[in-house]
Amino acid sequence: MSLVEHDPARRLWLLRTPESSYAFRLDADDRPRHVHWGPPLTPAQAAQVAARRNPADSSFDEPGDERQELPAEGGAFFGVAALAVRYEDGTSALEWRYAGHTSTEDSLVVRLADRHYPLELSLHYRVRGDVVERWTSLRADEPVSLLRTDSAAWTLPRRDGARLTRTSGAWSAEHGVLREPLPVGETTLTSRRGVSSHQVDPWVMLDAGDATETAGEVWSTALAWSGSWRITVERTHTGRVTWTGGFGHENVAWRLRPGETWETPVFAGLYAADGFGGTSRRWHAYVREFVQPRPGELRPIVYNSWEATGWDVDEKTETELAAAAAKLGAELFVMDDGWFGARTGDAAGLGDWTANAQRFPAGLKPLADAVHAHGMRFGLWVEPEMVNPDSDLYRAHPDWVLHMANRERTALRNQLVLNFARADVAGWAHEWLDRLVGEHGIDYLKWDMNRAFTEAGWPGGEAGRVWVDHVRAVHAILDRLRAAHPALRIQGCAGGGGRTDLGILARTDEIWASDNTDAADRITIQHGYGQLYPAGTMSAWVTDSPNPTTGREAPLSFRFHVAMAGVLGLGGDLPRWSAAELAEAAELVALYKEIRPVVQHGELYRLADPATSALTAVQYVLGGEVVVFFWRRPAEFARPFTPPRLAGLDPAGRYRDSGGVVHDGAVLLSHGLDVGFPGSGYASAVVRLTRV
Numbered sequence: 223m224s225l226v227e228h229d230p231a232r233r234l235w236l237l238r239t240p241e242s243s244y245a246f247r248l249d250a251d252d253r254p255r256h257v258h259w260g261p262p263l264t265p266a267q268a269a270q271v272a273a274r275r276n277p278a279d280s281s282f283d284e285p286g287d288e289r290q291e292l293p294a295e296g297g298a299f300f301g302v303a304a305l306a307v308r309y310e311d312g313t314s315a316l317e318w319r320y321a322g323h324t325s326t327e328d329s330l331v332v333r334l335a336d337r338h339y340p341l342e343l344s345l346h347y348r349v350r351g352d353v354v355e356r357w358t359s360l361r362a363d364e365p366v367s368l369l370r371t372d373s374a375a376w377t378l379p380r381r382d383g384a385r386l387t388r389t390s391g392a393w394s395a396e397h398g399v400l401r402e403p404l405p406v407g408e409t410t411l412t413s414r415r416g417v418s419s420h421q422v423d424p425w426v427m428l429d430a431g432d433a434t435e436t437a438g439e440v441w442s443t444a445l446a447w448s449g450s451w452r453i454t455v456e457r458t459h460t461g462r463v464t465w466t467g468g469f470g471h472e473n474v475a476w477r478l479r480p481g482e483t484w485e486t487p488v489f490a491g492l493y494a495a496d497g498f499g500g501t502s503r504r505w506h507a508y509v510r511e512f513v514q515p516r517p518g519e520l521r522p523i524v525y526n527s528w529e530a531t532g533w534d535v536d537e538k539t540e541t542e543l544a545a546a547a548a549k550l551g552a553e554l555f556v557m558d559d560g561w562f563g564a565r566t567g568d569a570a571g572l573g574d575w576t577a578n579a580q581r582f583p584a585g586l587k588p589l590a591d592a593v594h595a596h597g598m599r600f601g602l603w604v605e606p607e608m609v610n611p612d613s614d615l616y617r618a619h620p621d622w623v624l625h626m627a628n629r630e631r632t633a634l635r636n637q638l639v640l641n642f643a644r645a646d647v648a649g650w651a652h653e654w655l656d657r658l659v660g661e662h663g664i665d666y667l668k669w670d671m672n673r674a675f676t677e678a679g680w681p682g683g684e685a686g687r688v689w690v691d692h693v694r695a696v697h698a699i700l701d702r703l704r705a706a707h708p709a710l711r712i713q714g715c716a717g718g719g720g721r722t723d724l725g726i727l728a729r730t731d732e733i734w735a736s737d738n739t740d741a742a743d744r745i746t747i748q749h750g751y752g753q754l755y756p757a758g759t760m761s762a763w764v765t766d767s768p769n770p771t772t773g774r775e776a777p778l779s780f781r782f783h784v785a786m787a788g789v790l791g792l793g794g795d796l797p798r799w800s801a802a803e804l805a806e807a808a809e810l811v812a813l814y815k816e817i818r819p820v821v822q823h824g825e826l827y828r829l830a831d832p833a834t835s836a837l838t839a840v841q842y843v844l845g846g847e848v849v850v851f852f853w854r855r856p857a858e859f860a861r862p863f864t865p866p867r868l869a870g871l872d873p874a875g876r877y878r879d880s881g882g883v884v885h886d887g888a889v890l891l892s893h894g895l896d897v898g899f900p901g902s903g904y905a906s907a908v909v910r911l912t913r914v
Contacts, residue, residue, distance in 0.1 A: 225349040226325045229265045234272065235323075235330060236265045239352045242493040246291045247272055252320045254291035254332065254345060256377040259441065260493055289377045289464050292345060292358060302408060302454045304372035304466040305358070307478075309339050310365060318343070340364055350512045352504040353492045359485040366478040372452075372468030373489035376443055383431035384463045386455060387442075387498070389423045389750050394738035394771055396420050396719035397750030399833075403431065404457050412452040414471045416639070416675030416689065417716050418723040424451045425754050426465060433497050435828060436869070440494050440501045443467065444754055446513075446724035447487040449693035450474070450675075469690055476686045487725060498753070499869070503825050506756035510823070513728050514759065515704060516711075520818055521732055521758060521789040522599065523551065523811060526668070528558035529739075529765050530795040533567055535560040536581040541592045546796040548596035550804065551811035555593045556601035556668055561586070563613065569636040572608050573615030575654050586662045594663070599711075601666030602658070606651045607696065608637045608672065622647050624688060626679035634673040641680060642699075643691035652699045659707050668734070669700070671716040693725075700729035713761060719747075722755065732761045732789050739793060740769040741776050741784040742855050742904070745832045748787060757842070758822035760788035764807070766795055776904045778803055780853065782810040783906035787821065787840055787851050790814045817910060820844040829866035829894075837897075839866040846913030848877060852897050852906060859902040865894035877911040884914060 227236045234247040234257065245257040245268035257272045272288065283300070294305040296315030308314045321333040321342065330347040340363035348355040356374035360366075378384065384404040388411055391398045411426065413419035425444035433440050445451055445467050453467035468486050470476075478484050492508070494501040510517040525547035531539055535557060544555045559565065561582065563574030577586050586602075593600040609616050609623060611633065616623070623638040625631050631638055642648045658664060679685045704710060714721055714730035718737035727733065733755065736747045744762060751760055762785040767775045785791065790811070799807070814821075824844035832838040836857045841850045850868065857863075868890040871877065875887040885895075890911075899905035 225328045226330045226347075227265050228323070228325065229269065232265070232269045232272070234265060234269060235332070236263070236268050237330065237347055237349055237354055238262065239349055239354065239493075241352060241495065243268070244347075244354050244491075245271070248320055249288075252318045252334065253297075254318075254334070255288035256291050256375075257288060258379070259377065259491070260379055260439070261495065283458075283460065289375070289462065291375065292343075292372070293375050293464075293466060301458075301464065302456050302466055303370055304375045304468070305343070306369040307341070308367040308369060313339070314369075339366075341366055350490075351508050352494070353490045353508045353512070355488045355490045357486045357488050359483055360478060361483045362478050362480060364480055368476040368478050368484065370468075370470075371476070371484060371486055372466045373445065373486040374443075374468075374491070375464060375466035376441070376491055378428050378441055378463035380461055381430035384457055385429050385431040385433075387427035387429070387753075388425070389753075391420055391422070391719075391750070393420050393717055393720070394736055395743070395747070396722070396736045397423065397747050397753075399750045399753060404428070404455060404463065406457050406459055408454055408456045410452060410454045412471050413450050415720075416450055416678065416692065417671060417721045418448055418451065418726075420718065420720045423750075423754070424453065424467070424723050426453055426455060427498065427501060427753075428455070428463065428465070435497050435499045435831075437497045438495075440498055441491070442494075442501050442505070442754075443489060443491045444505070444724055445469075445487060445489050446728065447693070448696065448721050448723050448725040450689050469693075474686050474689050476690065477684060490724065499828060502753055502828075505754045506826060509724070509727060509756050509759065513724055514731070515729065516731060517758075519731070520822055521761075522553035523814065524554040524556055524601070524666075524761070524791040525550075525552040526556045526558055526763065526791060526793045528603075529770055529793045530797070531558075531560070533560040533565070537583075537589055540589050543796065544589070544593045544596060544598065547792060548598055550792060550796070550808050551815065552598060552792055554599040554601055554666055555596075556603065556666060557589070558603040558668070559605075561602065568610075570610050570612040572605060572610040572637055573613040573640075575604070575658065590663050599665035600663065601668060602664055603668045603670060604655070604658075605670045605672060606655060606699070607640050607642060607692075609640055610637050612636075624675060624678050625681070626677045626685075627681045629677055629679075632676040634676070637673060639673065639675055639678075641688060641692065642695035643680060643683065643688045648695040648699060652702055655699065655703055656706060659703065659710055665709065666711045666713070667703075668713045668715055669730070671721060673717075697725065697729060704729065719751070722751070727755065727759060732759050734761050735788070738771050739763045739765040740772040740774050741781040742774060743772065744784050745838055745853055745855070748784070749828065749832050749838075752826055752828070752840075757788050757826060761791055762786075762788035763791040763793035765793045766798070777906075778806055779810065780904045780906045782807070782814075783851055783908055784853060786810070786814045786817070786908070789822065790818075813908070817849045817908070820847045820849045824849070825870060827869040829869065835863070835866075836861060837863040837866065841868055841870065843870045848911035848913075850895065850909040850911070852909070854899050854905045856903050861902070865896055867891060867894040872913070876914050878914045880910045885911070
């Protein structure tokens with residue numbers, strides 16, 4: 223059955239997912255109007271919804287109960303515009319006429335044209351599993367100023383309440399979940415930094431205030447964009463809740479050239495009737511099936527040398543670390559910052575991407591060969607978008623960075639941002655990356671980006687396009703590298719989780735969720751990351767104690783058990799670990815390899831909220847295999863806690879743990895597992911269950 227239906231008599235379209243439907247129509251003036259997003263309806267039932275009218279209509283408000291499908295300036299519209307343009311004669315209002323549509327089994331394009339000016343708008347829809355992907359494209363035959371071009375707007379059905387869920391954070395404290403009542407007015411979430419940002423992720427979830435982890439309706443949307451963005455949620459006094467989102471932010475405009483097509487990124491939406499947990503599992507399934515480049519692979523256990531060496535890298539030290547990592551069972555060795563140019567600190571050398579001759583007199587090949595000889599893959603840290611003023615590259619090409627005429631060039635972390643919107647700069651970056659990977663047998667790149675945009679200008683070029691074309695160039699380079707080197711794997715990083723979004727996940731294999739490796743903090747960070755993104759994309763390291771960022775001490779097993787809930791990695795100074803620690807680490811690495819398929823590919827159930835529970839637990843289910851992680855952070859001595867109840871099991875099923883004890887599914891679902899922890903400090907456990 224087709225996932226797209228058209229009712230020409232009612233001028234209505236309906237899209238179906240396995241558990242929801244989405245409908246919109248054209249009104250008498252050819253304006254697209256939202257009709258329904260929620261539980262499954264037939265086209266006839268959606269038409270009944272479209273026939274309803276708002277009893278609170280007045281000349282001071284937008285008439286009718288239906289909101290615009292893509293709100294545009296013009297007519298009696300007083301909300302947040304998703305599309306705003308200015309024609310050469312100063313006209314900004316838009317009036318549409320229907321220009322036709324095309325559809326396939328799972329996609330739809332509705333075409334509109336301005337009634338007077340040569341501007342065409344296409345509304346794009348595509349069903350992917352439980353998700354409806356939406357984006358827009360514009361084309362004109364004469365110049366048009368684009369003041370705002372959002373990908374899509376969304377409408378919440380009328381409910382008694384409204385609550386907004388989103389993230390809030392900072393460097394080393396990313397992905398903190400905030401869930402709060404939506405105020406009347408406009409709530410704007412945005413990044414003006416040139417990346418999706420540490421401060422807030424480009425997704426939102428809306429509910430009526432009554433959804434829980436396990437029950438209730440949730441409407442959620444996520445933007446597939448790795449640069450600056452804006453999502454504005456509006457709640458009116460009359461109870462309407464709508465939101466619109468796309469790339470760019472305020473005071474940034476673009477110029478649409480004659481004959482050019484301007485296409486926005488995907489803004490994907492998902493409706494779920496089984497709470498925030500069900501919402502997350504559906505997003506995870508969507509990312510694995512339709513976003514990730516290699517979703518079926520198991521991500522390897524990485525050892526990264528940064529916390530062992532800092533800037534002091536050389537062939538001998540890295541070779542010795544590689545041998546130590548291999549003994550623990552690492553499968554990928556990554557040399558971090560400091561291997562190139564005059565890079566002995568963060569003040570020089572960035573941009574000069576050749577191996578430091580003093581540190582690597584024979585180049586990188588001896589180290590790569592040594593790593594491969596241990597049966598591990600070899601990876602490098604790179605930061606292609608950045609340059610130090612103290613570098614040969616900057617001295618040769620000072621015009622290659624983002625800058626404005628007659629303004630200072632703000633250095634953050636002693637570096638400036640290269641202007642990838644320039645074809646020559648993007649071409650240079652692709653050339654050296656392609657050569658580096660090809661000539662040295664590089665298996666893996668840790669692509670970092672360690673500062674926000676400032677003075678984002680381009681003397682002699684179109685400055686507004688920098689915000690979009692830079693990101694498009696980054697995406698294109700990643701696409702080209704993967705196409706030319708199919709075995710290459712890439713980690714997305716921006717000072718930790720500063721570039722976490724569906725756009726970068728379509729081109730990388732995992733995300734470095736945070737520079738903070740403190741296990742206690744990572745519980746909260748990982749809780750927020752997993753709201754939308756699956757565990758198989760989340761890189762998590764075990765590092766030293768005291769933690770190099772926070773100074774906090776925690777047992778080795780606790781640090782491992784937290785990191786094992788994602789893509790396990792190692793990052794400590796291994797030569798300083800005791801023989802007992804190394805032996806314990808090797809055992810835990812071996813355990814992770816056994817449970818890795820369940821963690822990376824299984825369904826995630828959050829059994830307790832780390833913000834409110836002394837004992838936190840997460841569970842993964844893949845077929846008949848179950849893995850549960852329990853973490854207790856320091857609490858009052860003898861403070862009682864409720865054992866989290868398991869989820870996603872068959873009540874009639876029976877499950878054997880690693881000690882041979884068989885548990886009834888109904889008991890696990892209603893009473894959980896008894897896990898005893900001594901004392902009141904950090905404690906953790908991993909429980910494996912197999913259905914019998």
